Amino acid sequence: MRPTFSIICFTVLSGIGYGAWFLAGISLATHPLCFALDESSMSRLPGSLCNLPLTNLVSFLLAFALVATGLLCSLAHLGKPKRAWRALSQWRSSWLSREGIAALVTFVPASLLALTGFLVWTTNHPSWVFAPFWSMFALPLLGICLSAGALITVYCTANIYSSLKTIRAWHDRKVVAAYLLLALYGGLLFATAMARSDFAWMSVRDALCVITVMVAIPCVWLKYRYWRSLDTQPHISTGHAVGLELLGITRPLEAPHTEENYLTREMGFVLARKHSRKLRAIAFGLILFSPIVGFLLGLAIGPAASWLALTGGTLGLFVERWLFFAEARHAVIAYYGR
Structure with missing residues (x-):
């Protein structure tokens, strides 16, 4: 198959972004109170929105940008990108359709977390972060949804190619295993940087x-x-x-x-x-x-x-x-x- 730059950028950039989101979701699910940004939160694991008031929020938004850029690159490969939404209706039989749906659904917890991180960064010690519902249920749930969505999206992307018998x-x-491992590898490189x-x-x-x-x-x-x-x-x-x-x-x-x-x-x-x-x-x-x-x-x-x-x-x-x-x-x- 002729290597197409747009598809290569899509799979690599979105893979790194989803790998970073997967790690961020796990970190957030296990350490929800790190949104408080107090001294004790500085000992938390990196990768969520909370350990660093600016840098870590920026890292999450950079991962957001990587995912969005990768998905936009995939649209550039289509003959008529304006009709891409029609592919979402074939989710029963098409891995491409399932990938599109999974990608859109994953943006929901990612957007909510980005908004929350921005509010935490701009508001010093917001009281609602300490609310039991938000800190013990909402934030861990968003983290789990983010990790699951990132994992499912990369899995669907890999199956687009793995399902082609021709x-x-x-x-x-x-x-499929290589796609998942390489996405995790890219996310770890990103988290380390x-x-x-x-x-x-x-x-x-x-x-x-x-x-x-x-x-x-x-x-x-x-x-x-x-x-x-x-x-x-x-x-x-x-x-x-x-x-x-x-x-x-x-x-x-x-x-x-x-x-x-x-x-x-x-x-x-x-x-x-x-x-x-x-x-x-x-x-x-x-x-x-x-x-x-x-x-x-x-x-x-x-x-x-x-x-x-x-x-x-x-x-x-x-x-x-x-x-x-x-x-x-x-x-x-x-x-x-x-």
Whole structure:
């Protein structure tokens, strides 16, 4: 399949944003009273709206912007984006429709939390934060809904590709697992970069780096298994496509057209194996070693290393996602003798 920049940006940016929302929802569900912004709240886990009056609110809004930008990029791939709303009616059979519905529903708790964080930031110690209903029920519930919505949305996005039987590279259970793990990986990189930079939080930042490395290892292992199975798949011949494989070698007498058409251009993207291996190695290195290098550099140059790790890890995700599309070939290409 021809790699499209809009779809690559959609899956990578929204994946990082949803990963950050997933972590923020868990943090908020387990520490709802951190909205109080008192001294005791500074010992809470990072990732929710509450530990840092400005920085953490900004981090949540940045994750909000990543998700929104990714979804807008997905609309750019459509022929007529104004009709995108019609796809929501096919939720019974379409993973694309389910993804759209899940994305819209997830914006509800995210918007409420963003509004709450803004009110907490602008109002010093609002009394309604301490109300039992709000602090013990509403905030944890919003956090749970946010995490669940982010998880379901990424799951639906992965199943858009995994459900396509005509593209063997995508019709694999490892695709869904890889999407979920890489989204969590991106969210952890984002949370590490946004963690508080003073001395009291350095141990938390270091812990996040270690957790990110622990998540990066299964990500790389899963992608290795995926690419290995992709390389060992048997080639679909033209004879198999037309049902004449038992009669011997089948090949077209002449090309059905004199130039490329839509099918050969969009569904038969050719990537040389040597280039594929180089790009896989680059993706492996960036995804695995970015948090490790960020952790080691953080001991020398401080919090700025987390941003370097976020940049390197994000580049690795872009390379991995480009390969995900470039190495996939639609079954219809077999009819063209390719």
